[in-house]
Amino acid sequence: MSKQLKIGIIGGGGIAGAHVRAYRELNDVEIVAVADAVPGKAAQFINHWELSGARAFDDYRQLLELELDGVSICTPNVAHYQVTIDALRAGKNVMLEKPMSVTLEEAVEMAQTAEKTGYMLNVGFQPRYDPNMKLIQDLVQSGELGKVYYVETGGGRRRGMPGGTFIRKEIAGAGAIADIGCYSLDMALNALGYPKPLTVSAYSSNHFGTNAKFHPEANRFDVEDFGVAMVRFEGDLVLNFKISWAMHMDTLGPTLFLGTDAGLKVTPAGTGPWSGVFDGKVGSITMYHDIKGHHTESAIPLIAHNKNLFHEKIRDFVEAVRDGKPAPIPGELIVRNQAVIDGILRSSLLKREVEIHL
Template sequence: MDSKIRIGIIGSGGIAAAHARAYKEMPDVEIVAVADIIPGKADEFIQKLGLDQAAGFDDHNALLQLELDGVSVCTPNVAHHRTSIDALRAGKHVLVEKPLAVTLEQGVEMVQTAKQTGKMLTVGFQPRYDPNMKTVKDIVQTQLGDVYYIQTGGGRRRGMPQGTFINKELAGAGALADIGCYSLDLALNALDYPKPLTVSAFASNHFGTNPKYHPQADAFQVEDFGVALVRLEGDRVLNFKISWAMHMDSLGPTLFLGKDAGLKLTPAGKGPWSGVWDGGIGTIGLFHDINGQHVDTSIPVQSHSLNIFYEKVRDFVVAIKEDRPAPIPAEQILINQAIIDGILRSADLGREVDVNVPNV
């Protein structure tokens, strides 16, 4: 493909600017149009980011009538479903921001539409582009033997977002969907996404609903803490916990226990917003026995100068150019979504629930 890849951006808020900046760095890409549901906002965005050649729309369907190769969906979670499906049906490849959707049903429909249209649906999980994530996956798959227990998640001590993120109808879930999806991806991707079978979970929002801790406490409708025991196929169990706020510095490291060895990871971030898996890996420790001796090895963490956000957007473009499958397939992320959906149902009912990931 010699001509430039033609891109549209749907939603022109905070993360859309990161997408636009990434595309602007690519000489083989042209941002053709931007759409935002708030009249005039797309035009302001175009001006602010210097996208002089782009057209602004206040309806994503008008943008989709243009000849485009791909679109970035950067709306609040609630609109991922409608805009992605419309884009796929209009024959565009889609990079949708995380989380995939608000409900499992919506996610299923999105994946089905990608299959029906033959267009790519990939999800914006940039931590996968950290080279240390590849090291982790490699160790999990080659050195641990059968993995039977995984502990993941992480906690911000104080890291409460506002606005659309705390509105149940717009966001779907709180800390689980916002930051939990990254740690789930870290653990599940390392194991090639085993299917979940059941979930027993607890969720709370003691911080979000307390004016002492949140300026929009009256409007706070989602969970700020969640914990779950997830049974996975293959006789494995995942212990998952996440928080936007708590009276604690950490919810512990990520652990993989295998029959031959164990792996311990700590996140790189520091400070009250740290402790989650969107800020890179701090330490990697491999624990095993060699001839009856405990051998604990610290695996060097690679320092790198990659801009992982750029890498994710670039991979989308290259996948379009090379006619490759989705770099982070929505089918995998559907499993992530099914777990979050199961956690919310289980927490609501106060008992264990089955998790069925539909075959699409």
């Protein structure tokens, strides 16, 4: 009989409920504690999700004193850094919700702490578990595209702005660039083998979020709802990034990989005002290449599946903890994702190109 893994959840917001559902679908996993900084919220969360026997804490540091195999960190973004550092130092494996942190410096220290303590820091990018994401990675790394020199990624919702903690800089740290932009960056950069970023020139705005005609919390909205950037990487590679929570347009286009031998176009799945970004499944994949001098378009058949991507993310983390395997999506890799986000935010604030130092 396999060991019963004991899990704690830090942060009792909406995303924590998705973690509960995923853990419940796994055998030999027990959620034994929940912590939330809002007095009484952890107890309410436990009651709502009927987590019989789970203990409630207002201070997550008390939760970390328990014997736990791992914790899911579901706090607002600004708390990711300190909670992760404390959890790793307390000897807990960490399942961290995206984005990794608010700044590059925080991300670097988080990854270094995981290495020093020997405990896992896994970052939650569930779109990776769509088998079509792996297909994209295989196509890009197969050599069929030749040398990839230009990538365009991102996407945009016509109208899909969240509210609450997502729109306050003091809690979220950033807006659309970090919230959904991190997914698009991970899809493209993971396919490329996560090259090292060098410089960023970016622009951001929040014309929609701060307008009461478009957002009911306009007077509290102080993050960006739109961002674009040109990012240079080692290997003479450039990436054109663009992301939007709201815009007067149907799409910001697909993700493109341009290579010397072929090009690849990837569209996101979904329809409606909240679709258009890579926080879910893939819609289509097309390769553009020449055959005997003829321009040819090849539709790459999608892999049909009914996987619950969030469940796959949690299952992979649990199996890695149980089997003593490395983090499925290690923080040391996602530092480069955070480096790009950090560079975009700095460049858009300074209104000039900035360097990224890793």
